[in-house]
Amino acid sequence: MQIKQLASVTGVSPKTIRYYEDIALLPQAKRGDNGYRYYQEQDISSLNFIRRCKELRMPLADIKRLLAVQSDGNAPCAQVDGLISQQLEQIRIAQYELQQLEQNLQALANCCGNEQIKDCEILQQLRAN
Amino acid sequence: MQIKQLASVTGVSPKTIRYYEDIALLPQAKRGDNGYRYYQEQDISSLNFIRRCKELRMPLADIKRLLAVQSDGNAPCAQVDGLISQQLEQIRIAQYELQQLEQNLQALANCCGNEQIKDCEILQQLRAN
DNA sequence: ATAAAGCTTCCAGCTACAGGAAGGTCAATC
DNA sequence: GATTGACCTTCCTGTAGCTGGAAGCTTTAT
Missing domain, CATH: 1.20.5 (Single alpha-helices involved in coiled-coils or other helix-helix interfaces)
Structure with a gap:
């Protein structure tokens, strides 16, 4: 899936998605031979998670910490x-x-x-x- | 009065006072031969007015309009x-x-x-x- | 062949300042 | 007279979370 489709599925603009990658809120997307970003289901979940946290007015820095923390199930x-x-x-x-x-x-x-x-x-x- | 005194009287930092002048929220201050800014009573009033508007969470642009409007008593x-x-x-x-x-x-x-x-x-x- | 849509990067701007560097000035002290 | 410290100046950068736009690709449709 290309960036625009991810954008329309999640309601987060392509600009913003790239921005999130820039600040490492999202991992670096896989690129095609043409340099385009390609995304999977997993990325939809991540963006939805972020969107939901943002609705709670969490600063991106805090959301980042939440995302990090999730990878260690025993924490x-x-x-x-x-x-x-x-x-x-x-x-x-x-x-x-x-x-x-x-x-x-x-x-x-x-x-x-x-x-x-x-x-x-x-x-x-x-x-x- | 120099900028630091104006600052301590009004509770607005010198940085911020210079910034307000930059964006023309305050008029250009008079300068001494040394280039220092010098202020009068009038400036205390202006800054207090601004401070009070800011407490009401008005954007600086709106405060600017209020200040402009005040100069025309018949408006x-x-x-x-x-x-x-x-x-x-x-x-x-x-x-x-x-x-x-x-x-x-x-x-x-x-x-x-x-x-x-x-x-x-x-x-x-x-x-x- | 060409046009439109989509992608890329990079740069600027938004609000309302704060921090800091580099350098000039003034008053007091030795 | 020299030095110190407190002030002053301008200019540049960064903050949060993007958005808009330019310049230049690729892909798809006509």
């Missing part, structure tokens, strides 16, 4: 657990920040009933202090 | 309103996404009671489908 599971909880914790922090942010923005959005910049209370708030 | 206020509501909407979208994410991660985090990678149910979930 302890703690690393995986650790990555997931870290991720979860970051999400929660982000949620908290966004919540504060929403309140601030909401307050701002409601504060201006004027028509001209010189009276704009949003800007006055932002300049304040 | 309509709608642009400012628009930016704020856009920002608010994005925050809400992000919140929704994070909420979904948290659920997914939570489900994953709870799913693995095993010890070895080869049995890890987190990885199995991630590979699934």
Whole structure:
């Protein structure tokens, strides 16, 4: 299978697939005599795995570690657990920040009933202090 | 006042201040005979304004527009309103996404009671489908 | 024969800076 | 007068995760 087909099967663009190979997130693809990359089923699985991790907002570096860890079946599971909880914790922090942010923005959005910049209370708030 | 003092007053690093000048978010600073940048009160206000907008996660491009708009006191206020509501909407979208994410991660985090990678149910979930 | 589609590599750009090198300047100290 | 240390300057590189585009192959279809 050529790169474009792998791309359409997995929903990951050819550009991105090459990029993943560049940064060694994917192994170097086999090449034909013409220099084209050729892929197998295995590569579909890898890309799907990556895609799913990315949906969880994992950094590529972490995904790389997960991929590495998978090759040693006897390794302890703690690393995986650790990555997931870290991720979860970051999400929660982000949620908290966004919540504060929403309140601030909401307050701002409601504060201006004027028509001209010189009276704009949003800007006055932002300049304040 | 020299750049370092402006930095310590506003909490924005000298690097960042120079960067803001580069991208014309701040006007070109006055220079002494030695080439050093010198600043006034006005610059403190500008930087504080920028800092406050950044706390609201506004992109620098938007902040630039806000700064530009401020110089024309008779312009309509709608642009400012628009930016704020856009920002608010994005925050809400992000919140929704994070909420979904948290659920997914939570489900994953709870799913693995095993010890070895080869049995890890987190990885199995991630590979699934 | 030619055109279109697909492949390759490489280079630039996006955001918002931070780190560091190489070199000039200023104030204080010996 | 010389030196030290703290500042200042510009310029280059790197960060994350790609995307767009150029220049130049190959393959396939007409």
